[in-house]
Amino acid sequence: MKNIIVGQSGGPTAVINSSLLGVYKTAKDRGADKVYGMVHGIKGLLDRNIVDLSTCFKTNLDTDLLKRTPSSFLGSCRYKLPDIEGNEDTYEKIFKILNELDICAFFYIGGNDSMDTITKLSDYGIQIKSHIRFIGVPKTIDNDLAITDHTPGYGSAAKYIAATTKEIIRDGRVYDYPVVSVIEVMGRNAGWLTAAAALSEGEDCEGVDAIYLPEIVFDVDKFLENVGNLLKKDRSIVIAVSEGVKVADGRYVCELADHVDYVDAFGHKQLAGTARYLASKIDEKYGIKTRAIELSSLQRCASHIMSRVDMTEAFNAGGAAVKAAFEGLTGHVITLKRVSDDPYMCITEPADVHFVANVEKKVPLEWITDDGANVKPELVHYIMPLIQAEIAPLWINGLPRHIRLMTKSTIK
Amino acid sequence: MKNIIVGQSGGPTAVINSSLLGVYKTAKDRGADKVYGMVHGIKGLLDRNIVDLSTCFKTNLDTDLLKRTPSSFLGSCRYKLPDIEGNEDTYEKIFKILNELDICAFFYIGGNDSMDTITKLSDYGIQIKSHIRFIGVPKTIDNDLAITDHTPGYGSAAKYIAATTKEIIRDGRVYDYPVVSVIEVMGRNAGWLTAAAALSEGEDCEGVDAIYLPEIVFDVDKFLENVGNLLKKDRSIVIAVSEGVKVADGRYVCELADHVDYVDAFGHKQLAGTARYLASKIDEKYGIKTRAIELSSLQRCASHIMSRVDMTEAFNAGGAAVKAAFEGLTGHVITLKRVSDDPYMCITEPADVHFVANVEKKVPLEWITDDGANVKPELVHYIMPLIQAEIAPLWINGLPRHIRLMTKSTIK
Numbered sequence: 001m002k003n004i005i006v007g008q009s010g011g012p013t014a015v016i017n018s019s020l021l022g023v024y025k026t027a028k029d030r031g032a033d034k035v036y037g038m039v040h041g042i043k044g045l046l047d048r049n050i051v052d053l054s055t056c057f058k059t060n061l062d063t064d065l066l067k068r069t070p071s072s073f074l075g076s077c078r079y080k081l082p083d084i085e086g087n088e089d090t091y092e093k094i095f096k097i098l099n100e101l102d103i104c105a106f107f108y109i110g111g112n113d114s115m116d117t118i119t120k121l122s123d124y125g126i127q128i129k130s131h132i133r134f135i136g137v138p139k140t141i142d143n144d145l146a147i148t149d150h151t152p153g154y155g156s157a158a159k160y161i162a163a164t165t166k167e168i169i170r171d172g173r174v175y176d177y178p179v180v181s182v183i184e185v186m187g188r189n190a191g192w193l194t195a196a197a198a199l200s201e202g203e204d205c206e207g208v209d210a211i212y213l214p215e216i217v218f219d220v221d222k223f224l225e226n227v228g229n230l231l232k233k234d235r236s237i238v239i240a241v242s243e244g245v246k247v248a249d250g251r252y253v254c255e256l257a258d259h260v261d262y263v264d265a266f267g268h269k270q271l272a273g274t275a276r277y278l279a280s281k282i283d284e285k286y287g288i289k290t291r292a293i294e295l296s297s298l299q300r301c302a303s304h305i306m307s308r309v310d311m312t313e314a315f316n317a318g319g320a321a322v323k324a325a326f327e328g329l330t331g332h333v334i335t336l337k338r339v340s341d342d343p344y345m346c347i348t349e350p351a352d353v354h355f356v357a358n359v360e361k362k363v364p365l366e367w368i369t370d371d372g373a374n375v376k377p378e379l380v381h382y383i384m385p386l387i388q389a390e391i392a393p394l395w396i397n398g399l400p401r402h403i404r405l406m407t408k409s410t411i412k
Numbered sequence: 413m414k415n416i417i418v419g420q421s422g423g424p425t426a427v428i429n430s431s432l433l434g435v436y437k438t439a440k441d442r443g444a445d446k447v448y449g450m451v452h453g454i455k456g457l458l459d460r461n462i463v464d465l466s467t468c469f470k471t472n473l474d475t476d477l478l479k480r481t482p483s484s485f486l487g488s489c490r491y492k493l494p495d496i497e498g499n500e501d502t503y504e505k506i507f508k509i510l511n512e513l514d515i516c517a518f519f520y521i522g523g524n525d526s527m528d529t530i531t532k533l534s535d536y537g538i539q540i541k542s543h544i545r546f547i548g549v550p551k552t553i554d555n556d557l558a559i560t561d562h563t564p565g566y567g568s569a570a571k572y573i574a575a576t577t578k579e580i581i582r583d584g585r586v587y588d589y590p591v592v593s594v595i596e597v598m599g600r601n602a603g604w605l606t607a608a609a610a611l612s613e614g615e616d617c618e619g620v621d622a623i624y625l626p627e628i629v630f631d632v633d634k635f636l637e638n639v640g641n642l643l644k645k646d647r648s649i650v651i652a653v654s655e656g657v658k659v660a661d662g663r664y665v666c667e668l669a670d671h672v673d674y675v676d677a678f679g680h681k682q683l684a685g686t687a688r689y690l691a692s693k694i695d696e697k698y699g700i701k702t703r704a705i706e707l708s709s710l711q712r713c714a715s716h717i718m719s720r721v722d723m724t725e726a727f728n729a730g731g732a733a734v735k736a737a738f739e740g741l742t743g744h745v746i747t748l749k750r751v752s753d754d755p756y757m758c759i760t761e762p763a764d765v766h767f768v769a770n771v772e773k774k775v776p777l778e779w780i781t782d783d784g785a786n787v788k789p790e791l792v793h794y795i796m797p798l799i800q801a802e803i804a805p806l807w808i809n810g811l812p813r814h815i816r817l818m819t820k821s822t823i824k
Contacts, residue, residue: 012586040588065616071582078587163716163811170483170814171713174424175490176452181709204477204814296705297593301583304575304717307810387810398719398799399575402582402616 002104004322006053007038007045008072009079009110009117010140013153014160014303015314017066017073019109019137022318024053025063027105030326036101039409041077042108042117045097046090049409056407065403067311068393070301072109073405080113081120084127091124098132105133105325109318111140111151115333115357122331122353133325136333136353137317141300143192146359147351148335152317153300155310155386158196160302161185161295162387165200165208165240168293172236173206180227180237180282181291183208184275186299188244191215191363193299195375196383197240209237214244215363216372218253223278224285226373231286243274253277304400308389313346320348344385414516416734418465419450419457420484421522421529422552425565426572426715427726429478429485431521431549434730436465437475439517442738448513451821453489454520454529457509458502461821468819477815479723480805482713484521485817492525493532496539503536510544517545517737521730523552523563527745527769534743534765545737548745548765549729553712555604558771559763560747564729565712567722567798570608572714573597573707574799577612577620577652580705584648585618592639592649592694593703595620596687598711600656603627603775605711607787608795609652621649626656627775628784630665635690636697638785643698655686665689716812720801725758732760756797 006023008016020037027035037056039049051074057063066073084091098106106121108114115136122134138145143154165183172181185194191213201207209230212218230237245253254273257280279290317334324332332350339345367379393400418435420428432449439447449468451461463486469475478485496503510518518533520526527548534546550557555566577595584593597606603625613619621642624630642649657665666685669692691702729746736744744762751757779791805812 012583043588069582070579071584071586075588076586159810164710164714166811166814167482167713167715168709170481170816171424171709172483173816174483174488176455176487199811202809202811204816291709293708293710294706297580297583297703298576298705301579302576303579384810389810390807392804395802397614398571398796398801399578399611399614402578404582404585404616 002032003034003036003102004032004105004107005036005038005045005050005098005101005103006107006109007041008074008076009041009108009114010076011111011300012070012072012076013139013141013300014070014156014306015152015311016109016139017069018311018314019139019152019318020073021063021066022315023107023137023322024057026319026322030322036103037074039405040075041079042081042094043077043079044075045094048097050101051405051407051409056405062403065394065401068303068306068391068400069402070303073403075405078113081117084120084124094121095128095130095132103132105135105322107135107137107321107325109137109139111138111142111145112358112360115353118333118353119331119357125330133328133330135321135325135329136356137321138333138335141193142187142190144190144360144362146356146361149338149346150336150386152310152314154192155307155313156305157193157299158199158383159307159387160299160305161193161196162199163305164295165197165238166205169200169205169208169238172238172291176235178231178235178288179291180231180239180279180288181293182275182279183238183240184243184292184294185240186295187214187242189214189360189362191242194240194242195363195379198375198380199383199387208240209234210239210373211375212239212241212245212373213363213368213375214242214246215365216368217248218245220247220253220281224281227282228286241274241278245274304393306391307387308391309386311391316348320350324350414444415446415448415514416444416517416519417448417450417462417510417513417515418519418521419453420486420488421453421520421526422488422490423712424482424484424488425551425553425712426482426568426718427564427723428521428551429481430723430726431551431564431730432485433475433478434727435519435549435734436469438731438734442734448515449486451817452487453491454493454506455489455491456487457506460509462513463817463819463821468817474815477806477813480715480718480803480812481814482715485815487817490525493529496532496536506533507540507542507544515544517547517734519547519549519733519737521549521551523550523554524557524770524772527765530745530765531743531769537742545740545742547733547737547741548768549733550745550747553605554599554602556602556772556774558768558773561750561758562748562798564722564726566604567719567725568717569605569711570611570795571719571799572711572717573605573608574611575717576707577609577650578617581612581617581620581650584650584703588647590643590647590700591703592643592651592691592700593705594687594691595650595652596655596704596706597652598707599626599654601626601772601774603654606652606654607775607791610787610792611795611799620652621646622651622785623787624651624653624657624785625775625780626654626658627777628780629660630657632659632665632693636693639694640698653686653690657686716805718803719799720803721798723803728760732762736762
């Protein structure tokens with residue numbers, strides 16, 4: 001049996017390291033010799049920044065900490081491979097390194113952009129008749145991957161958003177005067193994360209009063225009118241709004257006020273300030289107290305609130321990727337298939353990566369209310385199983401314990 | 413035995429309801445007949461918005477949920493009692509209501525401003541020879557009360573800040589390019605909360621790279637110079653900065669960019685935007701990726717991360733207040749006295765409320781490094797015992813369960 005290599009790419013999730021563990025343990029169980037890790041993804045591979053993972057995980061405590069550690073243990077990158085045609089030298093270099101390391105399978109844990117990497121590498125591999133297999137492991141808090149029922153990472157982010165929204169709702173009712181809290185949730189083009197705020201409603205909680213997703217064109221005047229109507233019924237209004245909401249002319253709401261000053265390597269604008277802008281408009285129109293709350297990067301790194309369902313599925317997706325590769329597949333990504341709703345049951349299934357890469361799955365419009373200011377029960381029903389059950393942090397000296405990569409690359 | 417009444421005032425904490433429970437249970441155990449709750453503090457009392465707490469807490473599950481519920485169960489207010497002289501009618505009205513309800517003791521859970529209420533009511537009570545006793549129960553995430561070693565509420569907020577800072581630090585290292593994350597922490601004049609970010613450093617975490625407290629005059633140029641030096645040593649820099657930092661001319665740092673558009677009933681400016689302003693200055697000077705993270709109201713309402721030490725002390729402070737009143741004291745506030753550092757032991761002690769009201773306790777300058785950009789180990793040593801041990805949420809259907817006030821006021 002030969003060696004395998006695994007990398008993590010794109011934005012992290014609370015459970016991306018569970019997928020890493022799923023790859024590591026399953027590969028070891030199935031007889032892989034070395035399990036290498038690319039440090040900072042494909043970019044690290046090109047720089048020969050590679051570690052032998054068995055030197056990182058020496059005890060069961062290490063692997064248990066890995067499951068509970070936020071951010072990508074191996075580091076990440078946003079490096080996009082160039083098209084094969086005209087850039088064969090990059091591909092030759094990658095395959096040269098992989099062959100030197102005696103790699104039989106390559107695993108990449110990531111989202112849309114990372115699946116583009118798997119597509120290109122497997123295409124090139126087939127072209128040059130390489131024996132190396134390339135399998136993607138899905139990961140994104142955004143839940144915007146095609147084919148798969150949902151993505152590992154989404155359930156934990158949704159749980160964090162729903163749980164903190166509940167706390168914000170309680171907090172917002174503490175005084176007897178009107179307060180409008182606007183919670184800004186991640187999600188550039190897909191509203192899955194913002195929709196999770198709807199889970200806050202229950203026997204013990206009023207829930208949010210409105211939810212605005214990027215799937216629907218945002219109208220600032222209609223928004224303000226809705227806030228006015230809501231304020232007639234209750235003193236504390238809590239609204240969840242996606243960072244990616246856009247007005248009719250295509251501008252992001254946050255662009256109406258702030259300038260956008262950062263564009264990432266994939267050409268994505270970095271958004272922030274939507275909640276603040278809307279809160280200031282509410283203040284301006286109604287002269288009442290507002291609060292703008294950005295859930296910020298905690299949505300993707302708050303591993304102290306993890307969904308055990310999500311963690312298990314993340315691990316299983318990693319494991320299924322190894323199984324698929326070892327059984328001969330390449331150019332595939334592992335998807336999650338919901339086989340039963342009640343009780344919830346979900347299995348993994350490999351799918352052709354070409355159908356997943358660079359495709360964004362948005363919230364279906366039929367799951368959004370007609371006024372575009374809330375989500376329907378179907379959407380809550382879809383998300384609810386994904387946030388179930390918990391995995392407690394390992395609390396050491398009052399704080400959650402993590403594990404970090406201390407080994408320096410020794411592969412040259 | 414007669415009745416007692418309890419209210420909650422000012423901003424909530426994660427454990428303010430544990431103090432409420434401490435008052436309720438101890439009063440019941442010591443033979444109080446009715447335990448009334450003021451809905452929205454003294455303002456609610458004046459409006460005769462009062463509930464019988466035994467109608468709210470019917471089972472042990474209810475009281476267990478109460479300990480885990482964020483925000484003030486009874487609601488809060490920021491209403492400041494006027495001076496006694498010239499406003500005797502207000503005081504007459506309050507005592508009339510208290511006498512009608514056959515109240516023998518009045519408890520107010522709150523911070524500096526709330527202790528002002530206890531001071532005035534007990535002063536007036538002595539003046540008119542009332543038998544009613546007035547005792548304050550300390551509460552504030554800000555930890556800025558005089559005399560007491562620390563305040564209930566601070567430990568849980570500090571634990572939340574330290575835990576999330578650890579997660580932000582891990583997240584900030586995910587890419588291989590330079591990133592500066594500026595975390596904005598609550599604290600208008602006292603840096604206790606911001607200092608808690610220092611607890612993130614440990615065997616498994618690099619810790620924050622700089623900490624700026626409001627006790628030290630802030631110098632934007634020196635700050636930027638420090639960031640530049642830090643970037644020479646590491647690619648990911650995480651800085652904790654208090655929302656209350658001010659430049660030499662007395663302006664808040666956030667005022668250098670944003671306008672302040674809200675002043676609360678106590679004349680406190682509502683601050684936000686410090687991190688964003690500083691992040692934009694870093695971006696401007698160094699042209700690198702920055703992240704501005706406001707921990708926002710989650711610092712005071714994230715009851716899913718609670719310090720059990722804090723919760724127990726909050727409960728004990730409530731109980732000690734009842735004991736003090738029932739033993740004849742009035743015009744006192746319960747303080748926490750650290751009797752041993754290692755092992756940590758802390759007892760309650762009543763103190764004259766006149767020495768606590770309207771006084772702010774700041775971080776001692778000898779606990780801040782000479783360059784004003786970090787805290788010394790003595791401060792970490794002081795905070796560490798306060799964040800110890802946990803109390804898990806009651807997770808129901810994937811989310812922390814809370815309890816809310818459903819009873820309408822029936823006392824007229």
